[in-house]
Amino acid sequence: MEVIRWGILGLGNIAHKFATDLSKVNGCKLYGVASSREQxxxxxxxxxxxxxxxxNYQKLILDKEIDIIYVATLNQDHYKYSFEALSNKKAVLCEKPLAINKSQVQNLIKCSKKNSSFLMEALWTRFNPTxxxxxxxxxxxxxxxxxYINASFxxxxxxxxxxxxxxNPHKAGGSLLDIGIYPLFLAYLVLGKPKDIKSNAIKTSSGVDKQIGILLSYENSHAVLYSSFSHNEEMIARICGExxxxxxxxxxxxxxxxTLVRGEKRxxxxxxFKGKGYSYEIEEANNCLRKxxxxxxxxxxxxxxxxVVLMDEIREQNKILYPMENT
Ligand SMILES: NC(=O)c1ccc[n+]([C@@H]2O[C@H](COP(=O)([O-])OP(=O)(O)OC[C@H]3O[C@@H](n4cnc5c(N)ncnc54)[C@H](OP(=O)(O)O)[C@@H]3O)[C@@H](O)[C@H]2O)c1
Known part of the structure; x- marks a missing residue:
């Protein structure tokens, strides 16, 4: 694979930012794009x-010149188009959350294995130099x-x-899946799976969380996490050790x-950063494809x-259900 040819499926807000960063990455190019709106x-x-x-998304998926598709549609459609692309032996980088629940993620993983097609969730933060x-x-x-970990979004x-x-619950809305996934990701990355989860959501009239507090308990540590669409906040993450x-x-x-702080020393x-920071997940996907x-x-x-299992548990605790959850 000399130059990796990317396609973008769904051309909204994030697709623009992603395409801007993709143009800064060596060894790949944006080759095709698809929107349900021709103009x-x-x-x-x-x-x-x-x-x-x-x-039309299907035409992009069937384009034999394209190596990898970045799925940038709304949450409720990540599963459908990732599945379709993987089934057509396309590599997939899909926006977070990869899918809305455990069963959908399991199906996508099976599909990736069955077709030997690369699949990665676009949790871009994971790949940046910070x-x-x-x-x-x-x-x-x-x-x-x-x-102790403390993080919010x-x-x-x-x-x-x-x-x-x-x-909108039909769009798998709510702060947890949209932005709460980031603090959860930080706690999981650093401390792994918790032994206990407690959470409390304040919901909209549409039944999704507009803000949610989450306490993850581990053998010897806590992660206090929070996400919200209700107010602005500084958003500093704290990881504290002995x-x-x-x-x-x-x-x-x-x-x-x-910043690393040890007593008086800082x-x-x-x-x-190269671009806004999406470049690092693009580089990672390119490296994986080459290997x-x-x-x-x-x-x-x-x-x-x-x-997603953590998010399922938190949604269950708060009775946040999506109308389309029977896949
Ligand atoms: N990684 C990040 O930093 C980041 C930041 C923001 C969002 N996101 C994620 O990226 C995804 C897209 O977010 P966005 O802000 O780009 O959204 P957006 O601009 O509102 O929409 C993205 C695309 O989804 C399709 N779409 C919009 N409304 C639809 C509807 N009612 N039914 C079916 N399809 C619809 C459209 O595709 P067409 O072009 O085909 O019309 C649109 O271009 C979300 O899953 C979100 O969680 C990630």
Missing amino acids: VAEKFAVEFNVKKFYN FKQLLSWLKEDMIGPIR SFNGLKRSIDSRLF KGEIYIDSRWHESPSL LKRNFN GYIQSPLWTQKNTLDL
Whole structure:
């Protein structure tokens, strides 16, 4: 595979940011795009100098010139189009959450294995240099046994319509799946699966969470997590151990800087991100494709499954159900 040819399926807000970053990554190019709205597809293709554009997702999936498809539709459609692409032996990078529940994620993993097609959830934070540094400091045992994690993701989305992707249950809305997935991911990445979960949601009239507090308990530590569409917040992540702490600057999920604190000593690292930060997940997917992997060793399919199981449990505790959940 000399130059890896990417396709983007669904051309909304995130697709634009992703395409901008993709243009900064070596060894790949954006080759085709598809939107259900032809004019949008054409405009996008002109803007990003893309060879092919389609007014239909299936045509993109069937395009033999394309190696990997980035699924950038709304949550409720991630499963459907990822499944279709994998079944047609296309590699898939799908926006988070990969799918809305455990059973959908399991089916996608089976489909990836059956077709030997690469599948990765686009949890972009995992691949950036800040997180590489965080994991390296933890591996070097710089802060000792971890006792406490505190992370949140919050913004004021109250003016968005009840039909928006944030609040509509038919679009698998709610803060947990949209942004709460990030603090959960941080706790899971650092501490693994908890032994107990307690959570409490404040819900919209449409039945999804507009804010939710989550307490994960481990043998010797706690993670206090939170997500919300109700207000803005600074969003610093704190990882605290017996010997020191690591603080990831605001907004931690996309931050290029973090600080290691050990008593009086502070060590700050500041990275010059390539693009906004989506470039690192693109590079990871490219590397995996070149090596013939069907999953990334950095964010495995099992990691995605573990995370969705946590989200299922939290939704169950708060009776957050989606109308389409029978797959
Ligand atoms: N990684 C990140 O930083 C990040 C940030 C924001 C969002 N996201 C994730 O990215 C995904 C897309 O978010 P977005 O902000 O890009 O959303 P968006 O702009 O509202 O919509 C994305 C695409 O979904 C399709 N779509 C929109 N409304 C639809 C409807 N009612 N029914 C069926 N399809 C519809 C459209 O595809 P067509 O082009 O075909 O019309 C649209 O272009 C979500 O899963 C979200 O969780 C990730």
